[in-house]
Amino acid sequence: MTIKVAINGYGNLGRAVERAVNAADDMEAVAVFTRRDPQSLKTAGTPVFPLSQMADFKGKVDVCICCGGSATDLRTQGPAAVAYFNTVDSFDTHADIPAYFADMDAAAKKAGHTALISTGWDPGLFSIARTLTEAVLPDGYTHTFWGRGVSQGHSDAIRRIEGVEGAVQYTVPNPEAMRAVESGEHPQLTTADKHTRLCYVVAASGADKERITREIKEMPKYFADYETTVNFISAEELARDHAGMPHGGEVIRVGHTREGIKHLARFQLQLDSNPDFTGSMVAASARALVRLHEHGHRGAASVLDIPPAWYSPSSPQQLRAQLL
Amino acid sequence: MTIKVAINGYGNLGRAVERAVNAADDMEAVAVFTRRDPQSLKTAGTPVFPLSQMADFKGKVDVCICCGGSATDLRTQGPAAVAYFNTVDSFDTHADIPAYFADMDAAAKKAGHTALISTGWDPGLFSIARTLTEAVLPDGYTHTFWGRGVSQGHSDAIRRIEGVEGAVQYTVPNPEAMRAVESGEHPQLTTADKHTRLCYVVAASGADKERITREIKEMPKYFADYETTVNFISAEELARDHAGMPHGGEVIRVGHTREGIKHLARFQLQLDSNPDFTGSMVAASARALVRLHEHGHRGAASVLDIPPAWYSPSSPQQLRAQLL
Numbered sequence: 001m002t003i004k005v006a007i008n009g010y011g012n013l014g015r016a017v018e019r020a021v022n023a024a025d026d027m028e029a030v031a032v033f034t035r036r037d038p039q040s041l042k043t044a045g046t047p048v049f050p051l052s053q054m055a056d057f058k059g060k061v062d063v064c065i066c067c068g069g070s071a072t073d074l075r076t077q078g079p080a081a082v083a084y085f086n087t088v089d090s091f092d093t094h095a096d097i098p099a100y101f102a103d104m105d106a107a108a109k110k111a112g113h114t115a116l117i118s119t120g121w122d123p124g125l126f127s128i129a130r131t132l133t134e135a136v137l138p139d140g141y142t143h144t145f146w147g148r149g150v151s152q153g154h155s156d157a158i159r160r161i162e163g164v165e166g167a168v169q170y171t172v173p174n175p176e177a178m179r180a181v182e183s184g185e186h187p188q189l190t191t192a193d194k195h196t197r198l199c200y201v202v203a204a205s206g207a208d209k210e211r212i213t214r215e216i217k218e219m220p221k222y223f224a225d226y227e228t229t230v231n232f233i234s235a236e237e238l239a240r241d242h243a244g245m246p247h248g249g250e251v252i253r254v255g256h257t258r259e260g261i262k263h264l265a266r267f268q269l270q271l272d273s274n275p276d277f278t279g280s281m282v283a284a285s286a287r288a289l290v291r292l293h294e295h296g297h298r299g300a301a302s303v304l305d306i307p308p309a310w311y312s313p314s315s316p317q318q319l320r321a322q323l324l
Numbered sequence: 325m326t327i328k329v330a331i332n333g334y335g336n337l338g339r340a341v342e343r344a345v346n347a348a349d350d351m352e353a354v355a356v357f358t359r360r361d362p363q364s365l366k367t368a369g370t371p372v373f374p375l376s377q378m379a380d381f382k383g384k385v386d387v388c389i390c391c392g393g394s395a396t397d398l399r400t401q402g403p404a405a406v407a408y409f410n411t412v413d414s415f416d417t418h419a420d421i422p423a424y425f426a427d428m429d430a431a432a433k434k435a436g437h438t439a440l441i442s443t444g445w446d447p448g449l450f451s452i453a454r455t456l457t458e459a460v461l462p463d464g465y466t467h468t469f470w471g472r473g474v475s476q477g478h479s480d481a482i483r484r485i486e487g488v489e490g491a492v493q494y495t496v497p498n499p500e501a502m503r504a505v506e507s508g509e510h511p512q513l514t515t516a517d518k519h520t521r522l523c524y525v526v527a528a529s530g531a532d533k534e535r536i537t538r539e540i541k542e543m544p545k546y547f548a549d550y551e552t553t554v555n556f557i558s559a560e561e562l563a564r565d566h567a568g569m570p571h572g573g574e575v576i577r578v579g580h581t582r583e584g585i586k587h588l589a590r591f592q593l594q595l596d597s598n599p600d601f602t603g604s605m606v607a608a609s610a611r612a613l614v615r616l617h618e619h620g621h622r623g624a625a626s627v628l629d630i631p632p633a634w635y636s637p638s639s640p641q642q643l644r645a646q647l648l
Binding site for chain 2: 016019020023024094097098101118123125127128129130131132134135136137138139257258260261262263264265266267268269270271272273276277279280281284287302303304305306307308309311312313316317319320321323324
């Protein structure tokens with residue numbers, strides 16, 4: 001039985017989801033929904049429909065993958081889609097997860113559907129790593145490092161400064177902070193202690209680079225608390241060297257089982273393309289969502305509720321023989 | 325509700341399980357079963373009973389943690405215990421897992437019980453890492469490295485050589501092989517390519533060290549295929565520097581989502597004490613087993629069938645707010 005997938009939104013993530021679904025023997029992309037003019041989208045083969053026709057696909061789709069961003073789209077896109085379908089998304093605003101879960105849980109239960117929220121890598125695989133390693137090493141501490149990778153939000157913030165024509169910001173883990181975490185000495189570290197910010201900026205001709213640098217470094221929340229480096233480069237260099245969207249990071253748990261007996265667990269990702277990898281994880285999560293629904297779950301769930309085997313197309317027998 | 329735990333076998337692993345259970349607010353160790361004279365065991369407080377009285381505890385124990393070794397004990401200990409209780413074990417002979425699963429599945433179903441087999445770190449956490457990362461990066465390859473850590477089987481094999489009074493063998497990952505795996509070039513590597521073997525040996529007074537070295541290096545299966553280093557040390561040095569049981573290793577998955585777009589996922593453990601960490605994981609698995617049973621599962625299961633949240637004493641709400 002092939003899993004029929006609809007893709008709701010066709011930006012970088014939607015495209016990556018389509019690639020992952022097309023690469024899977026047990027899944028088939030049957031529709032892309034878009035708010036844009038359907039004629040303007042060039043997919044890898046999936047037919048495109050205006051978002052307004054979504055309701056026509058009720059009963060014809062096993063899972064709708066919502067590919068909107070969590071800052072704005074998903075808070076409304078998720079509940080709207082789960083009224084018609086089982087859904088998967090990559091809602092990633094950590095602080096808003098409980099509220100979003102409650103919204104999705106209510107909307108999914110009302111419709112008799114199942115919603116798997118916040119898949120991807122953080123939240124997602126990193127959440128799984130945090131939960132497992134804390135359960136196994138209860139007397140310990142966890143730190144998450146992000147990077148080296150592009151932060152879209154920080155890049156956007158730089159681009160809004162007057163005289164900036166282009167910018168990419170890399171979040172870079174601080175190796176000294178990482179050594180302190182690994183030491184087992186339970187360091188107290190803020191996010192700013194653990195990361196530095198590296199900016200590549202294209203200034204408009206004649207723009208005051210000192211002012212731009214100052215405005216970046218003093219920007220509250222985004223940069224003010226961080227060690228920030230600003231490099232001015234040409235538009236050509238930006239296009240040539242900084243067009244990718246690499247990311248990654250690591251979750252480190254350090255704990256003791258006895259005085260002097262230390263254990264360290266680390267889950268690390270090094271990703272050439274953040275949307276590509278996220279799309280792959282979200283597509284595997286669609287497979288898990290279908291199984292969660294088949295097992296009778298109605299309402300919202302997260303990756304913490306999903307057995308590892310459910311993400312895989314292999315049978316339980318194969319997995320036990322080959323991967324256990 | 326406190327989870328009542330019985331511990332079946334009281335070696336290094338049994339002791340570690342008892343420590344982990346005693347450290348958990350939601351679990352209580354109610355009995356240790358032993359084949360030895362119960363008077364001869366000094367536990368951390370758990371009452372000791374002869375194995376022959378196991379049946380008396382039927383209905384009084386939520387989970388029996390079987391702490392025998394998989395080479396001999398567990399193949400009989402597991403099915404015998406699951407006739408009376410829900411069980412958890414750390415069966416770790418990879419090649420025999422399908423047969424052991426079948427035995428435990430039949431015995432557990434017959435008794436209306438649930439058996440969670442092969443918990444620990446490999447199989448266990450490493451199996452989870454292999455399954456998740458393969459599902460997310462289907463176009464790729466996985467390599468598992470073990471060490472630096474003590475292999476009990478290899479240490480024992482050296483101790484059986486004439487003229488050897490003591491020995492510890494460390495399995496050491498080969499950094500060149502690891503770099504090759506990380507490169508994304510899909511290297512073909514055997515276990516012997518990926519590891520070297522480092523031996524610390526105490527020779528009897530007057531023993532022929534050249535012969536001992538030769539016998540170690542030429543030992544089939546254990547050493548012959550490996551780059552092996554033999555160091556002779558004193559009994560004092562062995563006791564002082566090599567009494568611990570450190571271990572660890574890493575699972576590395578490398579995959580592509582498009583031509584030239586590479587992703588690397590790594591799960592790594594550095595453990596001061598292999599039995600301590602395994603005992604901690606097995607104890608957390610006992611909590612998961614109870615939930616699996618409450619959800620109606622009868623028969624055998626593995627860690628691949630367990631949602632991450634089930635290992636944790638925290639509520640789903642807490643986990644979503646704090647770790648997702």
